[in-house]
Amino acid sequence: MTQYVAVLGATGSIGDSTLALLAAHPERFSVYALSGYGRLDKLFSLCQRFVPKRVAVPDDQVDTFSQRLSQANLDIAVVGGQSGLVDIATDSQVDTVVAAIVGAAGLASTLAAAQAGKRILLANKESLVMAGSLMMQAVRQNGAVLLPLDSEHNAIFQCLPASIQQDNQQIHDEHHGVRHLWLTASGGPFLHTEYADMQQATLAQAVKHPNWSMGQKISIDSATMMNKGLELIEACHLFNLPEHRINVVIHPQSIIHSLVEYVDGSFLAQLGSPDMRTPIAHALSYPERIHSGVKSLSLYDLAGLEFLEPDLEKFLCLKLAREAMQSGSVATIALNASNEVAVQAFIEAQVKLTDIALINARVLEKIAGHPEVVESLEDIMAIDDVARRYASSEVRLCQQ
Ligand code: NAD
Ligand code: MG
Numbered sequence: 001m002t003q004y005v006a007v008l009g010a011t012g013s014i015g016d017s018t019l020a021l022l023a024a025h026p027e028r029f030s031v032y033a034l035s036g037y038g039r040l041d042k043l044f045s046l047c048q049r050f051v052p053k054r055v056a057v058p059d060d061q062v063d064t065f066s067q068r069l070s071q072a073n074l075d076i077a078v079v080g081g082q083s084g085l086v087d088i089a090t091d092s093q094v095d096t097v098v099a100a101i102v103g104a105a106g107l108a109s110t111l112a113a114a115q116a117g118k119r120i121l122l123a124n125k126e127s128l129v130m131a132g133s134l135m136m137q138a139v140r141q142n143g144a145v146l147l148p149l150d151s152e153h154n155a156i157f158q159c160l161p162a163s164i165q166q167d168n169q170q171i172h173d174e175h176h177g178v179r180h181l182w183l184t185a186s187g188g189p190f191l192h193t194e195y196a197d198m199q200q201a202t203l204a205q206a207v208k209h210p211n212w213s214m215g216q217k218i219s220i221d222s223a224t225m226m227n228k229g230l231e232l233i234e235a236c237h238l239f240n241l242p243e244h245r246i247n248v249v250i251h252p253q254s255i256i257h258s259l260v261e262y263v264d265g266s267f268l269a270q271l272g273s274p275d276m277r278t279p280i281a282h283a284l285s286y287p288e289r290i291h292s293g294v295k296s297l298s299l300y301d302l303a304g305l306e307f308l309e310p311d312l313e314k315f316l317c318l319k320l321a322r323e324a325m326q327s328g329s330v331a332t333i334a335l336n337a338s339n340e341v342a343v344q345a346f347i348e349a350q351v352k353l354t355d356i357a358l359i360n361a362r363v364l365e366k367i368a369g370h371p372e373v374v375e376s377l378e379d380i381m382a383i384d385d386v387a388r389r390y391a392s393s394e395v396r397l398c399q400q
Contacts, residue, residue, distance in 0.1 A: 003119075003284075004032040006088050008056070008109055009100030011036035011043050013215045014123040014149065017276045018098050018284075019046065025290055033088045035101070044068060047076055054091065056084040085109035090116040096284075099124040100149075102217050103340050104384055107131055111377060114138035114146070121283045123149040125234040129336045131380050132237030133329065136168075146238070147283035152183045152231055153238055154279035155257035155270035160239075162287075168240040181239060182259040182267070183231055184251040185310065186211050188222040191252060195314050201353040203346070211254035211274045220343050221317075224356050225310065229321025230339075233332050236325055243325040248318065250308040255297065273297050316357035320364060329374040331364055334387035338363035341391035351398045359394040366390045 005022060009015050015036075022029045035056035036043035047055055047069060057065045059081035066078045079087050082105075089097050089109040097113040098121045099106055106124035111131060113120050115138045122128070128135055139146045148154045157165060160178070164170050171178055189208050190198045207219040214222070221227035228248055235246050254274040259267050272278045273294055281292035312319040317339070324331035342356040351359070367387055373379055 002030050003028060003095045004030050004093055005096045005098060005284075006033035006035075006054075006091070006094045007031065007098045007100065008033075008035045008085055008089065009098075009102065009106065009123070010034040010046055011039045012100055012102065013213065014098070014100035014276060014280070018100065018121075018280050019050070021277060021281055021284060021290075021292065023050075024293060025284075028290070029284070032094055033091065035085055035088065037101075037105070040065060044072075047074055048072065052076060053093070054079060054088055056080065056088055059084075082108050086112040089113040089118065095119055096121060098149075099127065102126075102215055104130060104336065107380070108377060111135055111138060114144045115142055117142040117144045119145045119147070121147050121149050121280070125150055125230050126336050126340075128234045128237045129230050130333050130384065131329075131377070132233065132332070133374070134377070134380070136237055136240075147286055148234075148238055149276070149279050149283055150231060150234065151274070151276065151279050152258040153235060154282055156181050156183075156235065156239065156260055158270045158282065159258075159260040159268035164239075168238065171240050177263040178241075178260060179245075179263045180261040181235055181241065181246045182261060183228060183235060183246060183248050184254070184256050184258050185225065185228040185248055186222065186254045187250040187252050187308070187310070188225060188227075190223055191250065195354070198314070199352050199354045203349070206346070206353055210252070212276075216347065217340075217343055220346060220353075220356075221339070223353060224317045225315035226317035226321070226339050226343075226356065226360070228310075228315075229318045229324075230336070232318070232321050233325050243322050248310055250310050251306065252308075253302075253305050255302060255305060271297060317360060320357065320360055324364060327364075327368075328372055329380075330367060330370050330372050330383055333374070333380055333383045334363055334367040334370075334390075335360055337384040337387035338391040338394075341388050341395065345395040345398075351395055355395075355398045359391055359398065362394050363387055363390045 031050040033054040062080040089112045096119045099110040100123040107127045110127040206223040259269040275294040277292040324335045342359040345351045
């Protein structure tokens with residue numbers, strides 16, 4: 001039976017890989033809806049190529065984009081803004097929602113997809129960092145299926161027994177014997193750079209990831225290792241474990257994508273070329289397997305694989321993420337919001353790369369006394385808003 005797919009964040013890096021797979025398997029998948037925020041020329045080309053039924057653009061672009069589509073004789077309904085994304089994510093015709101918007105902007109539509117009981121392919125890790133409990137509760141209550149696209153989480157998912165894959169509550173059952181999860185991290189472009197040199201890093205250096213080709217924000221997050229911090233929080237929610245049961249190991253070759261350690265001493269790992277088409281193909285076809293077009297891993301050519309302990313002083317963001325997870329949802333929401341503001345300030349050359357961690361640390365200190373009421377999307381967005389204001393004032397202080 002054809003799976004009708006909505007790709008939210010279709011113009012990005014995950015969007016590219018997803019659409020390549022959907023195009024390669026037309027007998028299985030139909031592109032029902034797309035969304036894009038910037039690069040609307042690219043979105044227009046995707047509309048010409050895939051002819052979806054619906055497309056979401058920013059609110060102020062709805063009229064212009066509709067006109068452009070009708071001039072090209074394309075009968076595609078255009079919706080706008082966050083409400084348009086939510087509308088698509090909950091459309092009764094949609095089976096699968098690929099949540100590939102970057103940042104907090106992806107939260108409302110991902111949560112709505114969970115509430116509508118969809119099959120969700122989750123790339124937008126920020127939605128679990130901000131709303132992990134709410135998301136997992138919505139998934140359970142509405143019979144949604146949540147499949148991780150993040151390569152590490154997809155690797156762990158593949159290494160867990162089928163019963164845990166289907167119900168993460170079961171991880172606490174001794175019977176399954178999971179001791180730890182091990183998230184691998186490449187260490188990013190500055191793994192072997194002194195802190196003093198990292199302070200001078202340019203944007204071009206920061207986004208040049210050694211192994212993966214990704215969007216700008218996640219590339220910068222990889223350079224500060226905030227990405228691994230966000231992934232640690234993501235893993236806690238996805239796999240229903242406290243942060244102390246999840247370890248991080250630096251593995252610069254990015255061949256082992258993560259591991260599960262069992263009580264009998266077994267470590268199960270998933271390996272592959274660093275190419276997002278593998279986890280996306282896995283999640284699209286789960287529990288079956290499809291061809292992804294990824295080149296086979298050449299085991300004979302693999303030089304020694306390395307494993308190192310992360311330096312938490314140099315990569316303070318990773319330490320902050322652990323502390324935030326211990327502290328609770330207010331802290332994880334604030335950390336995510338602050339990080340988005342600080343990363344944007346680095347992109348705009350207002351702060352140094354190393355200021356990102358310092359800004360995040362100060363925002364976490366400031367938010368510490370905030371009352372812990374996180375029961376709805378509105379509560380989350382209110383904390384997000386306060387944290388963004390704190391972060392903006394910290395950015396101004398860094399500039400003085
Ligand atoms: P990207 O920057 O390449 O693409 C982001 C997409 O989000 C684009 O389609 C953009 O138009 C859309 N978008 C941006 N701001 C928006 C807004 N305000 N409202 C609506 N849409 C908006 O990013 P990416 O690398 O594809 O990453 C997407 C998500 O997947 C991120 O959460 C990232 O952490 C996660 N992820 C990416 C990779 C990867 O290899 N690229 C791997 C693991 C996880
Ligand atoms: Mg990852």
